[in-house]
Amino acid sequence: xxxxxxxxxxxxxxxxxxxxxxxxxxxxxxxxxxxxxxxxxxxxxxxxxxxxxxxxxxxxxxxxxxxxxxxxxxxxxxxxxxxxxxxxxxxxxxxxxxxxxxxxxxxxxxxxxxxxxxxxxxxxxxxxxxxxxxxxxxxxxxxxxxxxxxxxxxxxxxxxxxxxxxxxxxxxxxxxxxxxxxxxxxxxxxxxxxxxxxxxxxxxxxxxxxxxxxxxxxxxxxxxxxxxxxxxxxxxxxxxxxxxxxxxxxxxxxxxxxxxxxxxxxxxxxxxxxxxxxxxxxxxxxxxxxxxxxxxxxxxxxxxxxxxxxxxxxxxxxxxxxxxxxxxxxxxxxxxxxxxxxxxxxxxxxxxxxxxxxxxxxxxxxxxxxxxxxxxxxxxxxxxxxxxxxxxxxxxxxxxxxxxxxxxxxxxxxxxxxxxxxxxxxxxxxxxxxxxxxxxxxxxxxxxxxxxxxxxxxxxxxxxxxxxxxxxxxxxxxxxxxxxxxxxxxxxxxxxxxxxxxxxxxxxxxxxxxxxxxxxxxxxxxxxxxxxxxxxxxxxxxxxxxxxxxxxxxxxxxxxxxxxxxxxxxxxxxxxxxxxxxxxxxxxxxxxxxxxxxxxxxxxxxxxxxxxxxxxxxxxxxxxxxxxxxxxxxxxxxxxxxxxxxxx
Amino acid sequence: xxxxxxxxxxxxxxxxxxxxxxxxxxxxxxxxxxxxxxxxxxxxxxxxxxxxxxxxxxxxxxxxxxxxxxxxxxxxxxxxxxxxxxxxxxxxxxxxxxxxxxxxxxxxxxxxxxxxxxxxxxxxxxxxxxxxxxxxxxxxxxxxxxxxxxxxxxxxxxxxxxxxxxxxxxxxxxxxxxxxxxxxxxxxxxxxxxxxxxxxxxxxxxxxxxxxxxxxxxxxxxxxxxxxxxxxxxxxxxxxxxxxxxxxxxxxxxx
Numbered sequence: 001x002x003x004x005x006x007x008x009x010x011x012x013x014x015x016x017x018x019x020x021x022x023x024x025x026x027x028x029x030x031x032x033x034x035x036x037x038x039x040x041x042x043x044x045x046x047x048x049x050x051x052x053x054x055x056x057x058x059x060x061x062x063x064x065x066x067x068x069x070x071x072x073x074x075x076x077x078x079x080x081x082x083x084x085x086x087x088x089x090x091x092x093x094x095x096x097x098x099x100x101x102x103x104x105x106x107x108x109x110x111x112x113x114x115x116x117x118x119x120x121x122x123x124x125x126x127x128x129x130x131x132x133x134x135x136x137x138x139x140x141x142x143x144x145x146x147x148x149x150x151x152x153x154x155x156x157x158x159x160x161x162x163x164x165x166x167x168x169x170x171x172x173x174x175x176x177x178x179x180x181x182x183x184x185x186x187x188x189x190x191x192x193x194x195x196x197x198x199x200x201x202x203x204x205x206x207x208x209x210x211x212x213x214x215x216x217x218x219x220x221x222x223x224x225x226x227x228x229x230x231x232x233x234x235x236x237x238x239x240x241x242x243x244x245x246x247x248x249x250x251x252x253x254x255x256x257x258x259x260x261x262x263x264x265x266x267x268x269x270x271x272x273x274x275x276x277x278x279x280x281x282x283x284x285x286x287x288x289x290x291x292x293x294x295x296x297x298x299x300x301x302x303x304x305x306x307x308x309x310x311x312x313x314x315x316x317x318x319x320x321x322x323x324x325x326x327x328x329x330x331x332x333x334x335x336x337x338x339x340x341x342x343x344x345x346x347x348x349x350x351x352x353x354x355x356x357x358x359x360x361x362x363x364x365x366x367x368x369x370x371x372x373x374x375x376x377x378x379x380x381x382x383x384x385x386x387x388x389x390x391x392x393x394x395x396x397x398x399x400x401x402x403x404x405x406x407x408x409x410x411x412x413x414x415x416x417x418x419x420x421x422x423x424x425x426x427x428x429x430x431x432x433x434x435x436x437x438x439x440x441x442x443x444x445x446x447x448x449x450x451x452x453x454x455x456x457x458x459x460x461x462x463x464x465x466x467x468x469x470x471x472x473x474x475x476x477x478x479x480x481x482x483x484x485x486x487x488x489x490x491x492x493x494x495x496x497x498x499x500x501x502x503x504x505x506x507x508x509x510x511x512x513x514x515x516x517x518x519x520x521x522x523x524x525x526x527x528x529x530x531x532x533x534x535x536x537x538x539x540x541x542x543x544x545x546x547x548x549x550x551x552x553x554x555x556x557x558x559x560x561x562x563x564x565x566x567x568x569x570x571x572x573x574x575x576x577x578x579x580x581x582x583x584x585x586x587x588x589x590x591x592x593x594x595x596x597x598x599x600x601x602x603x604x605x606x607x608x609x610x611x612x613x614x615x616x617x618x619x620x621x622x623x624x625x626x627x628x629x630x631x632x633x634x635x636x637x638x639x640x641x642x643x644x645x646x647x648x
Numbered sequence: 649x650x651x652x653x654x655x656x657x658x659x660x661x662x663x664x665x666x667x668x669x670x671x672x673x674x675x676x677x678x679x680x681x682x683x684x685x686x687x688x689x690x691x692x693x694x695x696x697x698x699x700x701x702x703x704x705x706x707x708x709x710x711x712x713x714x715x716x717x718x719x720x721x722x723x724x725x726x727x728x729x730x731x732x733x734x735x736x737x738x739x740x741x742x743x744x745x746x747x748x749x750x751x752x753x754x755x756x757x758x759x760x761x762x763x764x765x766x767x768x769x770x771x772x773x774x775x776x777x778x779x780x781x782x783x784x785x786x787x788x789x790x791x792x793x794x795x796x797x798x799x800x801x802x803x804x805x806x807x808x809x810x811x812x813x814x815x816x817x818x819x820x821x822x823x824x825x826x827x828x829x830x831x832x833x834x835x836x837x838x839x840x841x842x843x844x845x846x847x848x849x850x851x852x853x854x855x856x857x858x859x860x861x862x863x864x865x866x867x868x869x870x871x872x873x874x875x876x877x878x879x880x881x882x883x884x885x886x887x888x889x890x891x892x893x894x895x896x897x898x899x900x901x902x903x
Contacts, residue, residue, distance in 0.1 A: 195748045195789050266760040266769055275748040565744045568705060569758060569805075570733025572726050 010108060021080045022116060024546055028069040029120025029163055031539055034128045036062050037155035038135060061532045065539065066162050070169070072543040077170040079550045081177055083557075092183050102175045109174070113167040121156050128152075131535075138309075138527035195275070197282050199256045203249030207242050214238030218605050224376075232605075240293065243594060247288040251590065252281050269579040272566060276583055280555060284587070287551065291544045291591040296598025298537045299622055303603040305533045306618040309526040313491070316519040318418055319456040321399055322484040323347075323493065324500065327511045328354065334483060336503055344496045347487040351398035355454070356479040358386040358470070366433035367461065372426050374417050377459035384461040385454070388470035389413075395453035398486055403451045407466040412443035416450055417460035421608075424448040432463055436476045443469065454482060455513035490515045541626060545633035548588060552637050556644045563645040576646045581638045588634045596623055651717070652813050652845045653679035653702060658711035660697055660868075671697045673868040675711070679813075682843040684836065686850060686859035688888070690896055694868045695849045696817060702847065703736055703815045704728050716812040733761055737806030741818035743798040745790045751801050752777070752786040758809040776804045780834055796827025803834060807844060814838075816848040820855045832858045853892060857885035864891055871895060 039058040091101050218235035222228045255278045259265050265274060308315075324341060328334050341349060360383065362368060367378035378384060389407045396403050405413050412432040416422050427445040434441045443465060452462070465473065487493060497516040504512040566576060600619075607615065660672040671694045679685050689695045700706040701713060704720050713720050716735050723731065737758075738744075745754050752773055753760075759769045777783045780800045785793050793801070799819060806814050816835070820828035836858050838844040848859060856862050858881065864871040874891060876884045 195791075196750075262770075263766050266756060266766060268761060268763055271749065271753060271757060271760045272746075275746070275753070279748040562746055562748070565746060567729075568703075568732070568738055568740075568744070569761070570729045570731070570736070571761060572729035574726065575729075575761075 008111070010104065018112065020550075021076055022112060024076045025073055025112070025116045026120050026123070027542065028073055029116055029159060030124045030127060031535075032062070032065055032069055032162065033121050033124030033155055033159040034131055035065055035535065036158050037124065037128045037152040038132055040152050040154050057528060057532065061536060062158075064536060068536075068539060068543060069162070070166050072546070073166050074170060074173075075547055076550065077173065079554065081174045082554070085181070088178060089183060092178075098178050102178050105174050105178070106171050109167060109171045113163065117160055117163060121159060124155075124159075125152075135528075135531050138531050139524050194282055195279050197252050197256075197278065199253040200249055201253055203245055204253035207245035207248075207250040210238045210242030210245065212242075214242055215601050218601055219608075221608070239598060243292050243598070244285070244289045246594065247285045247292075247591075248282075252278065255281065269571065269575050269582075272571075273579045273583050276559070276562075276579075277586055284551070287547060288591040288594075291548070292594040292598065294540065295544065295592065295595030295626065296602060298533070298540055299595060299599025299626060300602025300606070302533050302537050302622045303599065303615075303619055304606045305526060305529045306622055307603075307607055307615060309523070309530045310618050312519065312522040312526055316515060316522055318452060320513055320515040320518045321395075321451075321453050321455070323487045323490040323515045324483075324485040325455050325511075325513045326483055326504070327509070328481040328483050329509050333503070333507070333510055337483070337500060340496060340499050340503065341485055341487065344487070344493065347489050347493045347496065349485055349487050351484075351486040353391075353394055353398055353484050355387065355391050355395055355482045355484060356474065357391075357454070357482060358473050358477050358479045359383045360386055360434075360473075360477060362461070364435050366431075366435070370430055372422060372430075374420050374422065374459075375461070378461055382459050382461070383457075384463065386470065386473060387453070387462065387464050388467045389464055390467050391470075392449070392453060392464045395484070396451055398484075399451070399453065401451050403449060405447060405449055405464055407446065407464070409466050409468050410441075410443055411446045411466055412469075413447040413449050413464040414445055415452055415462035415464065416448055417462075418452060418456050420460075422448060432465075434473065436473065441469075454484075491519055492516075494520075538625070538629070541629045545588075545630055548591075549633050549637050549640075552584060552587060553640060553644075556641045559645060567646075573646055573648075577642055580641050580645060584634060584638050584641060588630055588637070592626065592630050596626070599623070650681040651678060652681050652683075652715065653677060653847065654712075654714040655702065656712045658698075658701065658713060659709045660694070660701060660706070661709045670868050672701070672708070675865075675868075675870060677702075677863070677870075679845060679847060681845050682839070684839040684846045684848070684858065684860045686848050686856040686862040687865060688850060688853070688856050688862055688892070689865035689871075691851070693865045695865050698865065699815055699817055699847070699849045702813075703738065704732055733758060734809065735812045737809065737811035737814040739799070739802050739806045739814065739816040739819045741821040743790070743795075743802050743822070745798055745801060745805075747790045750787050750789055751782060751793065751797075754790070754801055755786075755804045755808055757805060762809065772808050776808050779838075780804050781830075794827070795823050796830055799823055799827065799831050800834065803831065807838060807842075812845065814844055814846045816846065816850075818850055818852075819848065820850065820852055828852075828855065853885060853888045856888050857881050862888060862891075864895055866895060 035058075039062065088101060088105075092098065214235045214237075217231050217238065220231055222231060255274055258270075258274050259278060265271055324337070326334075326337060361380065362378040362382045362384050363380035365378065365384050367375045367384060369375075389405050393404045407413060414422075414427060414432075424447065427448055429444075431442040431444045434443065449464065452460075454462070487496075493516045497514050500512060500514060501517070504510050563576065567573075599622075603615075603619070655675060655677040658672055658675040658677075659670070662669045662671060675698060677698075687695045687698065697706070701708050702715065704715075704723070707721070715731075718731065718735075720728070720731065746757070749757065755776060756769050756773050759772060764772075773786070774783070777786055780803060782797055782800050782804065785797055790798055790801070799822075803819070806816075819835075820831060823831065832855055835846060835848075839846055839860075846859075848855065850856055859876065861873065861875045863873050872891060874884075874887055879887070
């Protein structure tokens with residue numbers, strides 16, 4: 001019998017064990033192939049306005065995916081091989097040369113991988129159509145662009161290449177395994193855990209404090225980029241260390257405390273459950289820490305991206321209040337623009353205005369000295385835009401808003417910059433000082449306006465003065481006239497937007513800003529990121545869920561003896577099932593809970609400036625997805641463990 | 649005097665049709681309260697099977713078994729577990745201690761499972777550990793103590809809930825002679841002082857000599873039975889050896 005025959009025979013006999021490994025590899029292949037084939041899909045590419053963007057992002061993500069797949073398969077392979085140590089030992093004992101065993105394992109791996117790749121690419125072809133449709137939807141493309149149903153050769157080639165590498169690596173690893181262990185070790189049981197790990201209350205406390213400090217540092221309101229970097233750096237280190245310490249010290253400490261509490265411990269199956277967990281907990285530290293941190297990051301990013309996507313419309317409305325806006329520098333240009341917009345019957349003009357704006361150099365004002373943090377951006381060289389009160393009110397009305405400003409002579413109002421959370425309380429008592437023609441004119445702030453009326457630019461410094469003051473100002477500094485239009489159905493005005501872009505091509509002086517292009521860009525960008533982050537997040541969820549599941553299965557096999565004793569001592573099956581379910585819950589829920597907390601903080605940090613938006617739905621969705629997927633793994637795990645430990 | 653075990657016409661067969669193996673054949677057994685009964689026989693004679701049947705771990709193919717007045721045949725799983733927990737105590741050859749628990753926790757496990765009052769639980773733990781001479785190692789883990797101490801822990805666990813019947817399966821099998829003697833002395837004392845009913849399966853005639861009565865099983869049925877009466881233990885030992893030599897010719901399981 002050759003190694004080849006032995007391998008085939010082996011596989012048939014080992015079918016059950018192989019199925020777990022097979023499934024996990026299959027899933028990895030399917031996901032990777034699906035993702036990569038989307039990248040090469042002609043339909044999607046054509047639909048995107050910025051295909052370069054799509055390409056790069058997809059490429060980066062597929063690398064991340066490949067790395068995930070490598071780690072996950074590596075882990076599954078290690079788990080699988082460890083379960084076979086006894087079998088390998090048996091072969092060696094029977095006199096089979098290690099070289100032969102190695103070759104046999106290699107053949108097994110090759111057969112398996114070939115099967116997996118074939119099945120995976122087949123399944124992936126089916127799934128990529130499904131995911132293609134989801135992606136199209138997210139990108140807001142109108143026509144259901146044909147994603148193309150057929151095997152993408154480049155994708156298949158790429159997949160095979162990547163997984164061939166992974167398979168090679170794992171084969172080498174198992175080959176080495178045979179040579180690494182002396183024969184006796186292959187028969188020896190796995191390393192025992194510690195029934196009574198030493199716990200340090202100080203370390204436990206340190207863990208909690210570190211995490212709290214990390215959170216505090218991250219959530220501190222920031223004023224400069226350097227501060228931000230510093231805060232986040234501190235937060236990162238604190239949270240990393242704190243999380244690791246949490247699992248290494250705090251959790252064991254808690255369990256040990258429970259154990260010392262006799263009335264809580266000497267009660268029913270608590271004795272079994274708590275001692276089991278304490279026994280195993282040291283072995284889980286690295287896995288838990290990794291899962292908590294990475295799931296925190298994924299959750300955080302997913303929430304952020306989702307929020308961005310959810311509010312694409314809203315944020316565009318804030319940054320581009322009017323459908324079309326341009327500076328009036330050339331009457332012929334103005335006329336062409338006007339006619340293009342007018343002739344767009346599908347999107348009739350609802351309002352049209354000319355807004356005069358005095359664009360003052362910030363050095364001619366005192367804004368930089370006003371101690372409201374956004375105004376630190378009012379450096380010399382930057383522009384402060386000044387509007388008249390009536391122009392503001394006109395614009396506000398044209399935009400269908402109710403907000404109006406009422407200024408007496410010599411008063412001023414500020415418009416709240418986008419993404420900032422200023423309140424009028426900060427302005428009370430302060431004045432805007434205009435320094436024109438040698439004069440210093442202080443204008444007290446009497447209001448803070450919420451509605452922005454012109455396109456966002458950096459820095460977003462707008463102030464409104466009374467008509468009289470504006471008139472004077474306009475004499476000293478020539479105002480720029482902005483022609484603004486508001487049309488119906490601005491989210492769909494693609495044709496007009498394209499034509500206007502063409503007209504304004506190469507002309508920076510007209511400063512054309514359109515709602516449609518910004519909306520489309522935001523939607524595409526956030527839609528794309530949402531898809532990718534969601535996809536990767538799901539993959540990551542599945543991978544970590546599987547890892548916990550495998551680990552639990554291994555431990556269950558080692559626990560069979562203990563549970564037999566319990567059955568003999570008279571613990572009923574129901575009681576055993578309950579303690580199994582409880583212990584498994586602990587193992588799944590703990591890293592998830594910590595990860596959720598981290599994710600929430602991350603989300604809060606990056607959405608700090610988004611005032612007045614209700615985040616409930618995005619948050620519920622992202623955390624909900626996590627909980628659902630983990631719950632499925634949890635249920636499967638309890639079921640499997642129950643079957644192993646609690647047989648009828 | 650109460651009857652603790654009453655087994656009538658007990659049969660146990662394994663396997664499917666055409667491939668039947670009879671482990672036990674028409675066994676009758678009665679054990680009264682306070683007896684220390686030994687069951688001996690060569691390997692494969694069915695003695696462990698019998699013990700499994702009496703301890704509700706296995707079910708007979710036919711026959712009746714009553715333990716402490718309760719028929720254990722048609723009990724559902726939940727009741728059987730409760731019965732095992734409250735009325736039976738076990739001592740196994742390989743100790744079967746939970747290595748995740750300390751000696752003390754191992755001992756009180758049955759009480760904890762039955763949600764016994766904490767004060768009562770502690771009292772019992774102290775009393776029993778004193779009795780078996782393991783008071784000093786209460787806080788140690790199984791991997792830190794000797795085989796003899798482990799078995800005494802297991803014995804403590806077996807009687808801590810004051811069971812009606814203690815079942816021991818080759819309790820001295822894994823022990824050196826001194827530890828074995830210690831354990832057997834403890835069991836005997838339990839039997840004499842507390843009138844604990846003990847049923848012990850063994851192939852070691854030395855262990856069997858501590859019993860008040862020994863049954864010999866061969867090929868699934870009872871071969872013979874010897875009682876100790878007032879005989880001194882060494883003499884009883886000799887009597888057992890005689891039976892064994894008749895039983896086996898080249899008596900297996902000796903020495």
